[in-house]
Amino acid sequence: MKNKKIIVVGDIHGNFGLLNRLISELRPEIVLQCGDWGWFPKEFNKTYIDEFGRRKTWKAEIKNKDTQVYWVDGNHEDHWDLRDLKSNEVFPNVFYMKRGSVMMLPDGRNVLFMGGAYSIDKKYRTLGRDWFPEETISQRDIDNLPDVHVDMVISHTAPYEFNIVDYHEAYGHDPSRDALTYILEKYKPKRWLCGHMHKYQHGFYEGCIWTCLSYAGHSDRWWVEI
Numbered sequence: 582m583k584n585k586k587i588i589v590v591g592d593i594h595g596n597f598g599l600l601n602r603l604i605s606e607l608r609p610e611i612v613l614q615c616g617d618w619g620w621f622p623k624e625f626n627k628t629y630i631d632e633f634g635r636r637k638t639w640k641a642e643i644k645n646k647d648t649q650v651y652w653v654d655g656n657h658e659d660h661w662d663l664r665d666l667k668s669n670e671v672f673p674n675v676f677y678m679k680r681g682s683v684m685m686l687p688d689g690r691n692v693l694f695m696g697g698a699y700s701i702d703k704k705y706r707t708l709g710r711d712w713f714p715e716e717t718i719s720q721r722d723i724d725n726l727p728d729v730h731v732d733m734v735i736s737h738t739a740p741y742e743f744n745i746v747d748y749h750e751a752y753g754h755d756p757s758r759d760a761l762t763y764i765l766e767k768y769k770p771k772r773w774l775c776g777h778m779h780k781y782q783h784g785f786y787e788g789c790i791w792t793c794l795s796y797a798g799h800s801d802r803w804w805v806e807i
Contacts, residue, residue, distance in 0.1 A: 585610040585687045589735065590804040591776035591794030592655060595619025597641050599797045603804060604645050611686070612648060613807075615776035615794060616655030616696045616737030620677070621711070622662055643675050650675045651684065653696030655737040655777065660713035680722045683729055690732040695764060697722070698738035698777050699755040718760035731768035733807075738777040740765045743791045744784050749777070765789070772807070 586609040593600055594617050604612065625641045643650055654663055654677070669677045678684070678694035685691055697718040706712035739745055740761040749755060765773075765786075773791040781802040782793040795801035 586806065587611040587613065587686065588804050588806050589613045589615065589774045589792075589794065590797065591615050592617035592779065592796035592803075593619050593652075594657065594796060595621070595624075595641070596797045597643070601644050603797075604643065604648050607804075607806075608645075609648055609806075612650040613692065613735050613774070614650060614652035615735055615774060616653045616698070617657045617776060617796070618652045618655065618677075620654065620658040620663060620671075622659065642672055646674055648674065651678050651694070651735075652676070653678050653680070653694045653735055653737060654716075655696060656698040656700040656716040657711070658713075658716075660715040661709065664715065678735075680718065681725050681727060683727055683731070691730055692733045692735055693727075693731045693764070693768065693770070695722070695734065695736045695761065697736075697760075698757045699749070699753070701749050701753070717755070718757040723760055723763060726764070726767065731770050733772040733774070734761075734764060734768070734770050736761055736764075736773070736775045739773070739775045739791065739793060742786050743773070743793070744786075745778060745782055745793055746780065747778055774805070774807070 588609045671677050680695050682694050683691055699717050703712045738757050741758050770789055773789055776794050778793050779796050781795045784791055792805055795803040797803055
């Protein structure tokens with residue numbers, strides 16, 4: 582049986598055009614996405630003028646219906662809207678993966694999803710519009726973790742143990758990274774992929790290969806096949 586093609590992508594920030602282009606080029610069966618998806622549904626389908634003066638509509642759809650997309654929340658999402666979702670299938674074949682949810686890939690690997698991170702720019706944002714206190718991983722998220730075997734973690738930020746160059750650290754401590762340290766110790770996954778730092782980095786920590794992906798459209802690596 583032919584293995585399905587699976588790719589992991591970094592921050593999208595609502596650039597669904599680039600994501601659609603990547604899916605069209607690579608034709609993966611499954612896409613896993615590491616947060617800052619850009620879930621601000623009040624803005625979807627609004628018309629705007631781009632930097633070249635062209636009128637465009639911000640469409641959040643994934644055009645290739647043969648590809649299934651699974652994404653976690655970053656810090657830049659409407660967390661109140663996510664909290665009230667009636668279904669995790671937000672568009673056809675596009676699924677929001679709540680913190681602590683697990684899925685099995687076709688090859689049998691279990692993937693744990695854990696979104697969330699601290700916004701260093703929250704003082705420039707407005708509560709309830711583009712900043713939400715639920716952005717960071719909570720104790721409740723940790724308490725609700727499942728007791729299952731985990732091979733891989735998809736998160737937005739990363740545990741402090743990973744030797745990541747993080748410009749966010751200059752702006753203060755992120756409790757979400759402490760929570761991910763707990764997850765690293767609890768599950769001891771063999772693979773970990775994240776985003777948030779906007780810079781491609783990778784390394785190895787006590788049996789875990791980790792990859793930090795850049796963001797959509799950046800010249801750095803913002804996707805990887807697994």
